[in-house]
Amino acid sequence: MGSQSGQFMPAVSRFIGEETPELVEGHGATVVDADGNEYVDFFAQHAAMSHGYSHPEVVSAVSEQTERLNFSAYDFPTEPSRRLTERLAEVAPGDLERSYFVNSGSEAVEVALTLARRATGNHEFLALGEAFHGRTYGARSLVGWSGYREGFGPFLPSVTHVPSYNCEEFPGGEPETGAEYAEILEYILEYQVSDVAAFIAEPMFGTAGNIPAPEGYFKRIKEICDEHGILFIADEVITGFGRTGKPFGIDHYDVEPDVMTTAKALGGGMPIGATIATPEVADAFESMDYFSTFGGNPVATAAGLASLDVFEEEDLAGNAAEAGEYLLDQLHDLQSRYPFVGEIRGRGLLVGVDLIDPDDGSPLAKEHSLDLRRDAIDRGLILPAGQGWNGNTIRINPPLVIDDDELDRGVAVMDECFELLADRLA
Ligand SMILES: Cc1ncc(COP(=O)(O)O)c(C=O)c1O
Structure with missing residues (x-):
């Protein structure tokens, strides 16, 4: 046992x-x-x-790459990490074209937070009331459920949790499109926060209980973010690469995020995460704004390439x-x-x-x-x-x-x- x-x-x-x-x-x-x-x-x-x-394709990609070159850090580019960047730009929604490779979902979230601060010059974050984004300190600060935070504070001081679409009763009657749930964000932006870098959300709550957002919700959230110059980060660590029946969870909402975090299925079993951003946002990052020794290593990115092949072929x-x-x-x-x-x-x-x-x-x-x-x-x-x-x-x-x-x-x-x-x- x-x-x-x-x-x-x-x-x-x-x-x-x-x-x-x-x-x-x-x-x-x-x-x-x-x-x-x-x-x-x-x-x-x-x-x-x-x-x-x-999966045999992932297994042979990993074994072939391990025999050829099992490791190189970011300082030296490798073919699998270059090709995986290109492939992710093809499959990711909208203008998400630049990838930053790390080793896990939590780390992908850390990169997204760091990037959002660098790109906007603002320091505050908004996350949903039932969110889960990981267990490293930045990511854990975003978690909406107090049970996963109790006893470990203080956390990032600049996170505000936004009541989500998952409330029992919506004041004012049954919403028509789900966009109504997003209006609370206007109120929070007017009265509670002032220097917001990004709003981060799972397109569908995973850890909270596999709960989809209603149809019109994220479209309205994105509109409000755009009006206020706030980046929208879709955390696709669970929902990415087909899990919800579309390539990415956010594809159900006809929304193009500014930044996307991915991990889990990306490696087909190998530890890898990728934060994917539009060129406009990604270009703000400077050389040592983030670094991770094993991030984007050739074996993990070769697994990522094979897993994208399987994702499409099957x-x-x-x-x-x-x-x-x-x-x-x-x-x-x-x-x-x-x-x-x-x-x-x-x-x-x-x-x-x-x-x-x-x-x-x-x-x-x-x-x-x-x-x-x-x-x-x-x-x-x-x-x-x-x-x-x-x-x-x-x-x-x-x-x-x-x-x-x-x-x-x-x-x-x-x-x-x-x-x-x-x-x-x-
Ligand atoms: C939406 C979401 N983001 C981030 C994470 C953290 O990923 P990891 O466990 O790879 O650090 C998870 C893990 O379940 C997750 O569901």
Whole structure:
């Protein structure tokens, strides 16, 4: 089993505690543990394994590059990092043409913050009330949920959290397009802040519980940002590269960001992040405004190139859109049979299922979700239950290469586990 007591990493074996299986192999959306048990994966390692485990094209790109030249820092350019910059400029929305390579999503956010201050000369940031942007200090300062910040302050003093579209009841009745939720930003700009460098947002909340923004929301946010000379940073660390059924999450909103942060799926399993900016913004950066020894190394960028090839050749965005529809149908069927299944939402393969107390609709206590995780593992499914800011969301974000058979098996296990949960709640 997966306990590793010599480390001071309390999150190790977090999935189901001491009994968490040690993984030894994986292909597509299926992983195998040290005892030979197979699991369909609805988790994809925090939505990072979009291409599936050990994709052969990524594996051979990594191995070929490792043999040829396994490392060079920024000081010497390499072919894979040059080519990856060109490819990202082709796939990224609008005028996002310049990339800055780092090693993770949090670090991509740090670069975006540093760049925004340099490019605008302003120091304040706006982030959404339920946002998650990482755990380094700048990124953590942007996190909207106090549970992830408590005990670690002081943070960046210049972050203001903007109430998001995810409020229970919108004052003034049901919004028509979702643009109405964005108007609060005008108020904040008038009364609360004065020197804003950037507004940063996930196009769809991930960690908060896989919650999409309504249709007209980001268009209005971008308009307001433009009117006030504020940069709009789309944090696509989870939503990028097909996860939501379009190449990037922000593509659902017909908005072109000034800066975009990416990581997770970009490396097809290798650690890499990229902050992508318009030339106008990127040109403000000076030589040592940021530096990261391993950022943009040839092996990680070769993996990035292979992962972009797979993204296009296998139409991962199209697969996510199709499989996501199929999955939502099946989940709605479960919802019709189990009264503790509350809201189901999502785009592509970034789906949230809330579990509720059937008596009053309040979030179901987290221990029930943890039982679900264990029941699912015992039956061959990695099911990320017990997530979201209320601890009652099943965040379903499998590899985008998952096939119908794997989805069917996963949903069948959910059905069995829901049956057990129904008995426990009776
Ligand atoms: C939207 C978003 N931004 C940033 C991060 C941080 O990425 P990393 O864990 O690679 O530092 C995450 C991680 O889940 C994320 O979801």
